[in-house]
Structure formats: structure tokens, C-alpha cells
Amino acid sequence: MSGEKNILVGQSGGPTTTINASLAGVVAAAREEGCHVTGMRHGIQGFLAGRTVDLGEALPGQESLTLLRQTPASWLGSCRFKLPGLSDQAFYEDALARLDAAGIDAVLYIGGNDSMDTIAKLGTYGARVGSPIRFIGVPKTIDNDLVGTDHTPGYGSAAKFVATSCGELFRDADVYDLKSVTFVEIMGRDAGWLAGASALAGPRGAGRPDLVLLPEVPLGEDALMERIASLLSKQNTVMVGVSEGVRTADGTLICEKTVAAGTGTDEFGHLAQLSGTSRYLADIAKARLGCKTRAVELSTLQRCASHVASATDLDEAFELGRAGVRAALDGQTARMCALTRVSDEPYQTVPVLLDVVEIANKVKPVPRAWISADGMDVTEDFERYARPLVCGEEPVTYADGVPARLAPLA
Known part of the structure; x- marks a missing residue:
């Protein structure tokens, strides 16, 4: 030109x-x-x-x-x-x-x-x-699922928010001397990159979810409840980071089992809204394990924080x-x-x-080798890949005590 x-x-x-x-x-x-x-x-x-x-x-x-x-x-x-x-x-x-x-x-x-x-x-x-x-x-x-590129802009910041929020939620959930399970629902329709980022929240027992559930591996509800029960026998607080796109072995989205599931599809054939995965699993855990449960949906905060x-x-x-x-x-x-x-x-x-x-x-999935053998966590290789992407803090311009933003277009 x-x-x-x-x-x-x-x-x-x-x-x-x-x-x-x-x-x-x-x-x-x-x-x-x-x-x-x-x-x-x-x-x-x-x-x-x-x-x-x-x-x-x-x-x-x-x-x-x-x-x-x-x-x-x-x-x-x-x-x-x-x-x-x-x-x-x-x-x-x-x-x-x-x-x-x-x-x-x-x-x-x-x-x-x-x-x-x-x-x-x-x-x-x-x-x-x-x-x-x-x-x-x-x-x-934020899904980080484009093929060809090492990662996609938007993912690192969303991953930083997810990790930060999970670390804070873990500390909040752990203040009472009682058995509890918190399910944190994280965006990710077809790939678990963002849910996997919850593992960056900190050391185990101090922020990091105990389990991380991704769409790449079918979820068995019985196996999940057994793992949570085992963890509760040793500790008061269990946190589970769960992708909104988690599916059962027959391909059914967990969120489709709930009345909160979105209805209809967009022009590209995607469900208009995925919601309710954490609420469904929290209800199952409460009924089967008899402990306090909580469902937290990070929702659109993941992409605008x-x-x-x-x-x-x-x-x-x-x-x-x-x-x-x-x-x-x-x-x-x-x-x-x-x-x-x-x-x-x-x-x-x-x-x-x-x-x-x-x-x-x-769609670029999380490599199976970066997911634990039982499908309920990510490996150190995943953390090694994701950690650099969340690093560094931008100096934020403030106005009247809150971050300043460019005025919207008319």
C-alpha cells in the first residue's frame, strides 16, 4: 500500500x-x-x-x-x-x-x-x-480457545481476576469452624482454560481450589461427591473451580439440568447463556453430604474487571x-x-x-496432559503455561475514588 x-x-x-x-x-x-x-x-x-x-x-x-x-x-x-x-x-x-x-x-x-x-x-x-x-x-x-496462537489477549486479565477472586472466596469460606463446600462457576463453554486459571490463586489450603473441573473431561457426579467427601474428612473447607461448560459422559451440559439454564441459541449456534452449573452441584453436594454449600458465579465480572x-x-x-x-x-x-x-x-x-x-x-482445548489423571485438577505444566500471562499491574487512573474510563460513544 x-x-x-x-x-x-x-x-x-x-x-x-x-x-x-x-x-x-x-x-x-x-x-x-x-x-x-x-x-x-x-x-x-x-x-x-x-x-x-x-x-x-x-x-x-x-x-x-x-x-x-x-x-x-x-x-x-x-x-x-x-x-x-x-x-x-x-x-x-x-x-x-x-x-x-x-x-x-x-x-x-x-x-x-x-x-x-x-x-x-x-x-x-x-x-x-x-x-x-x-x-x-x-x-x-477470555476463553483462550483460538488455535494457532500461544494464547489470546483477554485471557490473561480474566485469568488474573479468576485467580484473585478464588483466593479471596477461599479465605471468606474458611472463617467458620464447620464443613462447607464452595463451587465457583467460571466461564468457558468448550474449553477449560479460564477455569484452570483458578489454580493460580495460591498454595493449596490458602486460596487454590481443591478441585478444578473442565469441559475437556466428562464429569461423573458420583466420583466428584466421593472426592469431596474424602477431602471433608480431612479439612473443613473445600473449594471447587468449575467451568460453566462441564458436561456428563453423554455430552449433556450440567447447566442444562437446571431451570437456570439459558434458552435459545445465537446466530453461531451457541447456547445464548450458560448458567446454573455451580448451583446444581451445590444442591447435589448438600443433599448427599449434608454440609453447608455455596454457589458463586463470577459471570461477566470475569471479562470487565x-x-x-x-x-x-x-x-x-x-x-x-x-x-x-x-x-x-x-x-x-x-x-x-x-x-x-x-x-x-x-x-x-x-x-x-x-x-x-x-x-x-x-477450538483449542486444554491438552489432556495438562489435566490430572482423574480429570479433577490441572497440572504444574498448566500453571507454568498460565502464570506469566497474569503478571504485571497497570497503573490505573482514578477519578473521584474510582477508576477513570473513556466516555462511551454517543
Whole structure:
């Protein structure tokens, strides 16, 4: 690409603590390269409806970018909009015509698996018809389940919040001289990366859950109750970190056994809401073991708790936004910016570009070797992998006693 270029950037899917850091990286790199940046309001769906914002005007200086980096959730707004198959030529002709009419040279889309599906389809169709528009994916998801990349921005900060919260909940649950079991429900539809992060809460007996249940291994209720009973014979307090996506051997989600389970699916075929796993298990434990039980759902706090964001996560999210701009200006298309880990000690990663078609619609599970033999905990290898991702604290700007945030878009 040569001359002044117009970059279109959007955010899609579930928000994270660091998705705006990637947006800040896009804007910062574009300014360095003399490019104009336009934002999609509510993702590709908003763009197709004619909703955009001039980010040069909306983010006029460094102070606004600093606040944007510290602001949780998707500042531009998000969507869950599934593009049709490539056989729908009329849709893609119209989409590219709209991009051409807006003078767009490159599209950067910050999102997870479903967002990479959007970039894969647009990039594939664009290449098929010889469009000069470049399409680049910038990853984010607290689920950490994108294939190809060592980890995904958003995961480290959510993992830090999960570990912090579990450590605090453990201390709270342990104050009384009685037998009790606390189930902490943690996000993770198809992969247990985030639930596994609860193991980072501290030493056993001082914050770390006694058991960690992941979707990768089917849950046997009888076996679980036997393990909890055994633990209660030796200690007062038992804590269980449990992924919302935990399933039985026949594939049934535990949350589907409860009246609290979400109903309906989104455009990508996912259950609209997973909820109730911890409540179901707490009720079973109370009935079978006769002890006090508690169910705690961390819910959306996991993806918006910017007051405990990982500085490592924020830095990597920012740099991948910058890398997306560089890739587009270098003429790359249908690519996703990713991270390759160079070393654990000292921790170091480098950005790489991957074929987004090979990433979209795939899920990266926690390796079975990183899960205990009985399926009820994670191993030291998992902890060694995850620990660097939660490290570092960002200096937070405060106003009137609470963290300052960038004002929402009108």
C-alpha cells in the first residue's frame, strides 16, 4: 500500500478487559503510518447498516488512547452476526461495494473464533474477486480457545481476576469452624482454560481450589461427591473451580439440568447463556453430604474487571493491534495476528501471522496432559503455561475514588 490509507476497525463477540487495548494499538499504529481510521459501531453488522465513527475525531490525543486502553468492554460496540456462506454472492458483492464506497483500504476485526470466521469469509471472497482491500483479524477472547496462537489477549486479565477472586472466596469460606463446600462457576463453554486459571490463586489450603473441573473431561457426579467427601474428612473447607461448560459422559451440559439454564441459541449456534452449573452441584453436594454449600458465579465480572488487568495482557493486546496495521500495510490479507512463545523464563513472545481460514470455527482445548489423571485438577505444566500471562499491574487512573474510563460513544 502507498499513500494515505483508510483503515476500518471493528470489535465483535463477547467483550474483554483488553479488547480496547488492541483498538488503541490499531489507532496508534495507524497514526504513525499517516492513515485515517474509521470505527464500526457494533461490528460488521453496524457497518453494513451505515454506522461508523471517525476515530481521529473521537480519539484526538494520547490521553484518550491511554484511557481507552484502561476501559473495559468493547468501546465501539459489538455484535454477534454470522456472515452467510460464500455461495451468497449477492451479499459479498454488496459488502465489498459498501467498503469501496467508503474508501476503505483495510479492515481489521478484533474478536474471537466467530469474528475470525468473518475475516476468513471476507478475505477469501475479496481474494477471489481480486479486491485490493486487506482483511486482518486481531484476536481476543477470555476463553483462550483460538488455535494457532500461544494464547489470546483477554485471557490473561480474566485469568488474573479468576485467580484473585478464588483466593479471596477461599479465605471468606474458611472463617467458620464447620464443613462447607464452595463451587465457583467460571466461564468457558468448550474449553477449560479460564477455569484452570483458578489454580493460580495460591498454595493449596490458602486460596487454590481443591478441585478444578473442565469441559475437556466428562464429569461423573458420583466420583466428584466421593472426592469431596474424602477431602471433608480431612479439612473443613473445600473449594471447587468449575467451568460453566462441564458436561456428563453423554455430552449433556450440567447447566442444562437446571431451570437456570439459558434458552435459545445465537446466530453461531451457541447456547445464548450458560448458567446454573455451580448451583446444581451445590444442591447435589448438600443433599448427599449434608454440609453447608455455596454457589458463586463470577459471570461477566470475569471479562470487565479492568481494575485487576494483567499488564502483560494489555501490552500484548496493544501490540497485536499495531501488528494488524503493519500486516495490512504490507499487503497481507485473510490473516490473523498471533503470538508465539519464545521462552517461559524470561517470558517472551513474538507476533506472527497465521492463515485465518485455518483458525476460524476451530477450538483449542486444554491438552489432556495438562489435566490430572482423574480429570479433577490441572497440572504444574498448566500453571507454568498460565502464570506469566497474569503478571504485571497497570497503573490505573482514578477519578473521584474510582477508576477513570473513556466516555462511551454517543
